[in-house]
Amino acid sequence: MERSLEIFDRLVRGLLADEAQNPVAEYIPSANLYDRLDLKLQKDGISAAELEASLKDLIFTTPRTATNAFFNQLFGGRQERAILGDLLSVILNNSMYTYKAAGPQIGVEKVIIREICDMIGWDEGSDGTLAPGGSMTNFMGLLMARDAYNETTRHAGVHQRMTVYTSTESHYSTPKNAAFAGIGRDNVRQIDVDAKGRMDMTALRQMIETDISKGLHPIMINCTAGTTVLGAFDDIRAASHIAKEFGLWLHVDGAYCGSVLLSERYKHLIDGVELVNSFTLNAHKMLGTPLSCSLIVVKDKSHLHNSFSNDASYLYQTDHDEFNLGKMSLQCGRRNDALKLWVLWKSVGTSGLEQIVDKQFALADVARTYVREHPDYTDFSVEDSVSICFNYKNIPAQSLCTSLYEESELLVGYGSFNDDTFIRLVTINATNEKADILKFFKRLEAFVAERPELLQ
Numbered sequence: 001m002e003r004s005l006e007i008f009d010r011l012v013r014g015l016l017a018d019e020a021q022n023p024v025a026e027y028i029p030s031a032n033l034y035d036r037l038d039l040k041l042q043k044d045g046i047s048a049a050e051l052e053a054s055l056k057d058l059i060f061t062t063p064r065t066a067t068n069a070f071f072n073q074l075f076g077g078r079q080e081r082a083i084l085g086d087l088l089s090v091i092l093n094n095s096m097y098t099y100k101a102a103g104p105q106i107g108v109e110k111v112i113i114r115e116i117c118d119m120i121g122w123d124e125g126s127d128g129t130l131a132p133g134g135s136m137t138n139f140m141g142l143l144m145a146r147d148a149y150n151e152t153t154r155h156a157g158v159h160q161r162m163t164v165y166t167s168t169e170s171h172y173s174t175p176k177n178a179a180f181a182g183i184g185r186d187n188v189r190q191i192d193v194d195a196k197g198r199m200d201m202t203a204l205r206q207m208i209e210t211d212i213s214k215g216l217h218p219i220m221i222n223c224t225a226g227t228t229v230l231g232a233f234d235d236i237r238a239a240s241h242i243a244k245e246f247g248l249w250l251h252v253d254g255a256y257c258g259s260v261l262l263s264e265r266y267k268h269l270i271d272g273v274e275l276v277n278s279f280t281l282n283a284h285k286m287l288g289t290p291l292s293c294s295l296i297v298v299k300d301k302s303h304l305h306n307s308f309s310n311d312a313s314y315l316y317q318t319d320h321d322e323f324n325l326g327k328m329s330l331q332c333g334r335r336n337d338a339l340k341l342w343v344l345w346k347s348v349g350t351s352g353l354e355q356i357v358d359k360q361f362a363l364a365d366v367a368r369t370y371v372r373e374h375p376d377y378t379d380f381s382v383e384d385s386v387s388i389c390f391n392y393k394n395i396p397a398q399s400l401c402t403s404l405y406e407e408s409e410l411l412v413g414y415g416s417f418n419d420d421t422f423i424r425l426v427t428i429n430a431t432n433e434k435a436d437i438l439k440f441f442k443r444l445e446a447f448v449a450e451r452p453e454l455l456q
């Protein structure tokens with residue numbers, strides 16, 4: 001192990017030093033990948049020195065997601081304490097299904113889940129777990145909704161035409177998960193949104209009524225806390241009234257921005273969250289832990305057991321179910337994704353997590369103000385969002401983002417809302433400062449100034 005740790009140390013130090021000089025990695029067109037890098041596997045092993053050289057080449061040419069030039073997806077930056085925790089979980093290599101196999105790490109996970117439930121305002125009847133990403137925690141929410149609607153489903157399968165309600169702006173995991181769950185993509189109703197990207201509650205109610213009148217079986221409303229493109233927040237409280245009226249499960253997909261729960265200043269964006277049945281949040285998005293760290297909490301923990309428990313005498317041999325977390329897991333073997341969040345939380349405190357969230361909104365305000373004050377920009381953003389949407393000099397967003405990428409200048413993506421397509425800058429990296437955000441715009445402007453062909 002000693003030699004590998006030394007290699008690790010050298011590689012990481014080298015990478016960090018290089019990142020400081022070159023925030024964007026060399027762009028390798030996918031067509032040239034196997035020519036540019038030696039990725040082949042061969043029969044015989046190689047020496048430590050050869051391995052190190054090969055790894056160096058590989059990691060130095062890998063996209064850099066922690067620098068002040070990466071704004072491409074809903075994660076970015078490095079929270080070093082969280083990385084420390086994640087590295088330790090790799091070394092420890094526990095599996096989170098039983099107390100026997102994970103010991104105190106089970107407590108680490110339970111403490112996090114308890115804190116989150118307390119913040120929502122739920123009592124001891126609530127609980128939660130982690131799964132590999134928001135798509136999967138959303139899947140768990142959907143499965144619980146399905147089984148709660150008809151408890152025979154778990155054994156007999158789906159034999160009713162169930163329907164699910166989510167907005168047109170919501171994440172693609174809802175229709176995908178509906179297919180996995182035997183509900184079917186065609187039975188996901190994509191409800192229109194208002195001008196700010198929030199689900200239209202009148203349209204939602206009408207759709208549910210129409211489906212009921214046709215003899216269909218509505219089971220769940222999915223609200224989004226931070227839509228993937230605009231970063232909009234659905235009105236959870238309004239949805240909860242509708243869910244209650246029709247007896248539906250209410251799930252909140254807070255993968256992107258559910259962490260506003262930790263902020264006194266921004267938790268009003270998820271007002272009413274205590275009324276929902278299940279809620280997911282990705283700590284690897286707003287809180288900046290390494291991928292992946294996705295939590296789901298449920299108001300009534302019996303649903304977790306009802307949908308996910310299985311007896312297995314080869315696995316559950318000691319301790320009470322409370323500490324054998326495999327009984328409410330989507331998985332069997334399960335990586336310890338809790339430790340990275342726990343180490344970060346322990347280190348910076350709840351107030352430190354709050355500052356991480358607030359910083360992102362502060363950076364978003366810097367960016368939004370810049371866009372609004374500079375006439376070369378067209379603004380498409382909504383308020384209270386960490387996604388800043390704009391176009392520059394009316395250059396088509398797709399071609400500008402692609403040029404920036406191919407010329408190793410900046411990694412930023414684009415999105416669409418209604419008939420507009422625009423650049424989407426996300427201020428999710430709380431290790432950035434105001435100067436980094438302003439630098440983004442300066443780099444973009446200088447890039448365009450050197451390429452008049454983009455303007456045509």
Ligand SMILES: *Cc1c(COP(=O)(O)O)cnc(C)c1O
Binds near residue numbers: 135138171292294
């Ligand atoms: C990112 C995201 C997801 C998916 O989360 P993964 O961890 O990438 O699987 C789901 N919903 C929303 C709103 C998201 O932004």
